[in-house]
Amino acid sequence: MDAAFLLKLQSAGRLNDGDRERLSKLCDDIRPFHARRDIIREGDRPDHVHVMIEGWSCRYKMLADGTRQITAFLVPGDFCDAQITIFDEMDHSIGSLTDCKVAFVPRALIAELTEQPAIARALWWASLVDEAVLRAWIVNMGRREAQDRIAHLICELHARLRNVGLAPGNSFELPLTQEELSDALGLTSVHVNRTLKRLREDGLMTFRRQQIVITDVPALRKIADFDPNYLHLPAGVGED
Amino acid sequence: MDAAFLLKLQSAGRLNDGDRERLSKLCDDIRPFHARRDIIREGDRPDHVHVMIEGWSCRYKMLADGTRQITAFLVPGDFCDAQITIFDEMDHSIGSLTDCKVAFVPRALIAELTEQPAIARALWWASLVDEAVLRAWIVNMGRREAQDRIAHLICELHARLRNVGLAPGNSFELPLTQEELSDALGLTSVHVNRTLKRLREDGLMTFRRQQIVITDVPALRKIADFDPNYLHLPAGVGED
DNA sequence: CGGAAGATTGAGAGTTCTCAATGCCTGTGG
DNA sequence: CCACAGGCATTGAGAACTCTCAATCTTCCG
Numbered sequence: 001m002d003a004a005f006l007l008k009l010q011s012a013g014r015l016n017d018g019d020r021e022r023l024s025k026l027c028d029d030i031r032p033f034h035a036r037r038d039i040i041r042e043g044d045r046p047d048h049v050h051v052m053i054e055g056w057s058c059r060y061k062m063l064a065d066g067t068r069q070i071t072a073f074l075v076p077g078d079f080c081d082a083q084i085t086i087f088d089e090m091d092h093s094i095g096s097l098t099d100c101k102v103a104f105v106p107r108a109l110i111a112e113l114t115e116q117p118a119i120a121r122a123l124w125w126a127s128l129v130d131e132a133v134l135r136a137w138i139v140n141m142g143r144r145e146a147q148d149r150i151a152h153l154i155c156e157l158h159a160r161l162r163n164v165g166l167a168p169g170n171s172f173e174l175p176l177t178q179e180e181l182s183d184a185l186g187l188t189s190v191h192v193n194r195t196l197k198r199l200r201e202d203g204l205m206t207f208r209r210q211q212i213v214i215t216d217v218p219a220l221r222k223i224a225d226f227d228p229n230y231l232h233l234p235a236g237v238g239e240d
Numbered sequence: 241m242d243a244a245f246l247l248k249l250q251s252a253g254r255l256n257d258g259d260r261e262r263l264s265k266l267c268d269d270i271r272p273f274h275a276r277r278d279i280i281r282e283g284d285r286p287d288h289v290h291v292m293i294e295g296w297s298c299r300y301k302m303l304a305d306g307t308r309q310i311t312a313f314l315v316p317g318d319f320c321d322a323q324i325t326i327f328d329e330m331d332h333s334i335g336s337l338t339d340c341k342v343a344f345v346p347r348a349l350i351a352e353l354t355e356q357p358a359i360a361r362a363l364w365w366a367s368l369v370d371e372a373v374l375r376a377w378i379v380n381m382g383r384r385e386a387q388d389r390i391a392h393l394i395c396e397l398h399a400r401l402r403n404v405g406l407a408p409g410n411s412f413e414l415p416l417t418q419e420e421l422s423d424a425l426g427l428t429s430v431h432v433n434r435t436l437k438r439l440r441e442d443g444l445m446t447f448r449r450q451q452i453v454i455t456d457v458p459a460l461r462k463i464a465d466f467d468p469n470y471l472h473l474p475a476g477v478g479e480d
Numbered sequence: 481c482g483g484a485a486g487a488t489t490g491a492g493a494g495t496t497c498t499c500a501a502t503g504c505c506t507g508t509g510g
Numbered sequence: 511c512c513a514c515a516g517g518c519a520t521t522g523a524g525a526a527c528t529c530t531c532a533a534t535c536t537t538c539c540g
Contacts, residue, residue, distance in 0.1 A: 005383040012326075024496060061379050064465045069379040083368045086252075086361065091372050091470040121326065127367065128323045132331050139301050139309040141424025171513070176484060186382025189277035195532055209537090227302045230331040385495070418520065433520060439502055449505095 003027060004077030004164040005051055011163065011234050012125035014118045022113055026051055029104045033057075033096045040081060040094045040216070046102040050080035055100020056175055061092045072133065072186035073097075075159065077164045082127060084109060098175045125232075129149045132230040144225070146195040149185055151224035154205060154212060159228045171213040242265060244317030244404040245291055250438065251403065251474050252365035254358045264354055266291055269344045273297075275334045276334045280321055290320035295340020296415055298384060301332045310424035313337075313397065317404050322367060332395040338415045357460070365472075372470040381426045384465070387434040389425055391464035394445060394452060399468045411453040 006020055015023075030053055033039060039044055039057055052074045059072040059080075071092065073079060079092050086109060114120040133156070157174065161167035174181075178196070182189040200206050204223070205214045214220055224229050248261055255263075271277060272292055280286055280298060292314045299320075300313040311332065314320060319335050325347060339378065354360040365427050373396070380392050401407035414421075418436070422429040444463070445454045454460055 051262065059375070061375070063379070063383055067383050069382045077308050085364050085473055086368055088467075091472070092375060109356045125326050127371070127419070128326055131323070131374065132365070134371065134378065135299070135301070136312040137382060138311045138377050138426075139303070141378060143303055143307050172290060179486080180273075186378075188529055189487085190489090190530080194528095197488080198256040201442045229329075232327055232331070405488080419518080428497055429518090430520085433518095434496095437520080 003053065004075070005053075005079075006077075007164045008077035008123040009119075011232070012122035015122060016074050016118065019116055019118050022116065023119065025109060025113075026103050026105050027053070030101050031104055033102055035098050035100075037095055038095045039102060040090055042090050042093045044090045046081065046084055046090070049084065049104060050094070050162055051109050052078045052080065053101040053103050053129075056097040056181050057094055057100060057102075058097055058180070058184070059092050059094055068183045069186065069233075070180065071137070072130070075161060075164065075166065075183065078130075079123070079126060079173060081184055082123065098178060128154060129232055132232065136158075136230050141157060146185075146187055146191055146225055147182065147198060148223050148225065149187070149190065150195055150199065151179075151220050153181075153185060153225055154214065155221055155224050155226040155228075156231070157215060158212070159231055159233065161234050163166040163231075170215075170217055173210055174207065174212045175210045243293065243420075244315070244406075245293075245319075247316075247404045248317035249362040249366065250361075251472070252425035255362060256358065257356050259356055259362075263359065265349060265353075266343050266345050267293070269329065270341050271344055272339050273342055275336055275340075276331055276475060278335045279342060281328055282333045284325055284330045284443050285328060286321060288346055289322055289324065289350050290334070291343040292318045292320065293341040293343050295336065295338040297334055297336045297340060297342075298420070298424070299332050299334055305463050308423045309426065310420065311377070312370070313424065315401060315404065315406065319363070319366060322363065325356070336415075337420060369472055372472065376470050386427055386431055386463065387438055389427075390432065390435055390439065391444065391460050392420075393421075393425060394454065394465055395464050395466040395468075397472070398400050399471055399473065403471075403473050407412060409453075409458050410457055411451060412469055414447065414452045415450045445480055477478070 003024070003026075005026065006015075006023060008021065010016060024044075039050060042061070054076055056161075057074045057080070058070045059074065060068055060070045062068055073093070080102070081090065084090065135153075136156065140149050144152060155170060158167055158170075158172060161172050166172060177189075178192045179189040182192040185192065196207050204216050204220045205212060220226075243264070243266075245266065246255075246263060249255060249263065262410045266401075273295075279290060280349070282301070294316055296319070297314045298310045299314065300310045302308050320342070321330065324330065354363060376392075376396065380389050382389050384392060398407055398410075398412060401412050406412060418432045419429040422432040425432065427435075436447050443455050445452060445456075459467075
């Protein structure tokens with residue numbers, strides 16, 4: 001199977017075999033991380049760009065009162081910090097959620113790769129999708145109550161994971177605690193727990209032992225008001 | 241005074257006089273919009289990139305239940321839809337909030353301009369700042385209650401407007417209704433109203449007749465837990 | 481088997497929402 | 511120059527949603 005980032009960048013279209021060959025150099029330096037470690041911290045000035053190869057991590061920000069907000073889940077194929085090519089320092093942290101493997105890519109290699117227009121375009125595309133996902137999260141947190149909000153996040157992850165081959169059928173592995181889920185949703189873990197129970201009782205989805213099973217895809221999408229258009233997936237992947 | 245987008249892109253550094261000269265071509269086709277009109281709609285495939293020259297607009301998304309969530313305020317100097325260079329269609333709408341002036345820039349001109357590395361870098365920089373702002377909004381909506389949330393938004397707008405010369409001192413024009421403010425904050429206008437009252441009574445800030453006056457900058461930043469680092473402004477501008 | 485982390489549940493408090501009424505300000509027409 | 515209409519802002523009261531704190535149950539793993 002192709003590396004996830006190839007599957008992902010393919011969605012941007014127009015990559016030829018040469019591009020794919022060049023991109024494989026991203027994998028030259030892959031390092032393991034244990035679960036719940038910081039991969040990069042706010043304020044860091046890393047000299048590598050990091051790409052998720054295996055496992056899950058998240059962007060997050062700690063607040064003064066000790067609460068945490070997760071602003072993105074990073075799955076295989078996602079770039080952690082393309083922005084440090086431009087910014088001086090990280091304005092948020094990235095932490096592993098599971099044991100994972102991360103490619104360390106020298107800035108110079110990124111510069112070299114982006115001389116290929118198709119690759120530069122694919123990376124820009126990836127960054128714009130990230131932006132669209134952030135907007136969707138804002139809508140989610142601003143205008144949906146707990147049940148619908150959780151449903152939307154699950155629909156999104158389902159679609160994204162299918163796109164990189166990690167969600168066959170209507171279930172997928174979600175290696176998060178309810179606490180981590182709540183940090184992403186802007187809720188408390190207690191309320192997430194109660195709401196998951198309701199989703200289960202309503203026959204929409206279950207989440208047990210880090211496994212999501214969507215029992216009723218159309219119904220879940222309906223209450224979530226989920227439209228995958230913002231993910232800009234290749235035709236067909238978001239459907240179903 | 242320079243056009244706002246020059247002031248803004250300058251923050252990315254490294255623009256020389258030639259670049260600034262080239263960028264001035266962005267202003268060749270400026271069109272007026274009345275307040276509360278759509279400039280671009282979800283699903284559109286515009287053939288121009290739009291740049292705010294004067295007035296305010298916002299990105300927003302309508303939900304099935306008729307509620308609205310604003311995901312960004314666009315002020316002079318902001319690019320509305322650089323993404324349509326890459327994506328087929330808009331995944332959200334952009335609407336004017338005030339009467340405003342918008343530059344229509346042919347895609348071809350963007351392509352031409354981005355052949356200059358410094359300009360390409362500046363545009364990428366702008367897009368990354370947008371992303372950082374989106375993350376800050378997520379943190380805001382997820383982990384701050386109403387008073388602190390409003391305070392944070394006001395601190396952010398204050399810093400951004402100072403950067404383009406639109407907020408001398410500790411006050412600035414905010415041409416929004418409380419309804420529009422609430423659509424951005426994920427609150428109801430009634431609650432925004434009550435909370436503004438509290439902010440006023442606490443001597444932190446006032447909002448009357450579309451004018452924000454920050455009465456106590458350090459205190460407002462304190463309750464908002466505001467750190468302007470994510471805006472990546474030139475040294476000094478975010479400070480006070 | 482014992483611990484520790486995570487999930488679940490209960491009860492009560494706090495925040496935010498909904499619905500509805502009232503007040504204020506501005507622009508228009510008489 | 512004044513009356514009036516319409517759009518916002520403001521306020522009240524009660525309902526709904528979410529949070530906090532704390533106890534208990536499960537699961538996982540050494």
